[in-house]
Amino acid sequence: MDHFxxxxxxxxSAYLSRTYGLDMRSKRVMLECRLSRERDRLGLPSFDSYxxxxxxxxxxxxxxxxxxxxxxxxxxxxxxxxxxxxxRDTAFPKLERGRRRRRWNILxxxxxxxxxxxxxxxxxxxxxxxxxxxxxxxxxxxxxxPALREARAAVYPASRVDKAxxxxxxxxxxxxxxxxxxxxxIRKRVSFECANLSDPDPLSGTYDLILCRNVIIYFDERAxxxxxxxxxxxxxxxxxxxxxHAEIMRDRAPFSYCGDSIYQKQAEETPL
Ligand SMILES: C[S@@+](CC[C@H](N)C(=O)[O-])C[C@H]1O[C@@H](n2cnc3c(N)ncnc32)[C@H](O)[C@@H]1O
Numbered sequence: 001m002d003h004f005x006x007x008x009x010x011x012x013s014a015y016l017s018r019t020y021g022l023d024m025r026s027k028r029v030m031l032e033c034r035l036s037r038e039r040d041r042l043g044l045p046s047f048d049s050y051x052x053x054x055x056x057x058x059x060x061x062x063x064x065x066x067x068x069x070x071x072x073x074x075x076x077x078x079x080x081x082x083x084x085x086x087x088r089d090t091a092f093p094k095l096e097r098g099r100r101r102r103r104w105n106i107l108x109x110x111x112x113x114x115x116x117x118x119x120x121x122x123x124x125x126x127x128x129x130x131x132x133x134x135x136x137x138x139x140x141x142x143x144x145x146p147a148l149r150e151a152r153a154a155v156y157p158a159s160r161v162d163k164a165x166x167x168x169x170x171x172x173x174x175x176x177x178x179x180x181x182x183x184x185x186i187r188k189r190v191s192f193e194c195a196n197l198s199d200p201d202p203l204s205g206t207y208d209l210i211l212c213r214n215v216i217i218y219f220d221e222r223a224x225x226x227x228x229x230x231x232x233x234x235x236x237x238x239x240x241x242x243x244x245h246a247e248i249m250r251d252r253a254p255f256s257y258c259g260d261s262i263y264q265k266q267a268e269e270t271p272l
Contacts, residue, residue: 001032001037002036003032012047013025017223021226022218022219042062067143075160076161077160077168079163080213080245086258087120094238095209098238104134104137107207107210107212108138109210109212109215110141110197111142111151113160115160115161117140135189138190142192142195143195143197156180158179197212198226203230207234213247214246214247215227215244216243225251232255237265238265238267245261249263
């Protein structure tokens, strides 16, 4: 494995911070490991020449592979069971009271390979069996195209579905030689899009519920607060924002805390 010079490492981490909000200052070895193989694959003589290619954007495939290689995509179905119980017992009933007829719009920001979006869709499917609810749209965004390709394919190995309730396994997956395929009924309310949360305005529309779990933990302080601002702007008043368990919102001013890393936006608009 080749090593970065100090200058190359600073250049790579500054680019990742500036463009994607990622804080890579303590991840030098990980970056070297993941990128040196890619640099070899492309036949480039130095990290500098590799970074020239990525930063110039002249080879879109290399730029897309770069961000995919440096991000962490770990996820699985029904991750953080208690948060799903909150959605079922508190967030959905509240939406049902407030939005009887209009579509519910749910965002999974940093959705990785899709398990989170489909888990929410399975929860909605269960809920709709005993409640009259309007159509629901679940939109997943992520910066990694390869992760989104897997999300769209919606076929998973046993190791990624084994935390899902047994009843879901039986009802919402079709087992095949390739793995567990999410059924069309669950897939049809889910869409995916490649977007960078660090762009000035990566979202459009207003959401009635946002999950952004285990994403901002990888961001630097500036990107974290910029992203929370963005999510706040696109969240309907009184609606919930679900973060990952290790993600703490320091200045909660326009949100109230509901426990389990779940925040509720205030009814009145207050800028962050
Ligand atoms: C660890 S996964 C979290 C998946 C899922 N939310 C969960 O909690 O299981 C983090 C995801 O965030 C995505 N990500 C990182 N930086 C991003 C950015 N600037 N914009 C959009 N997505 C980003 C990564 O590509 C990765 O798929």
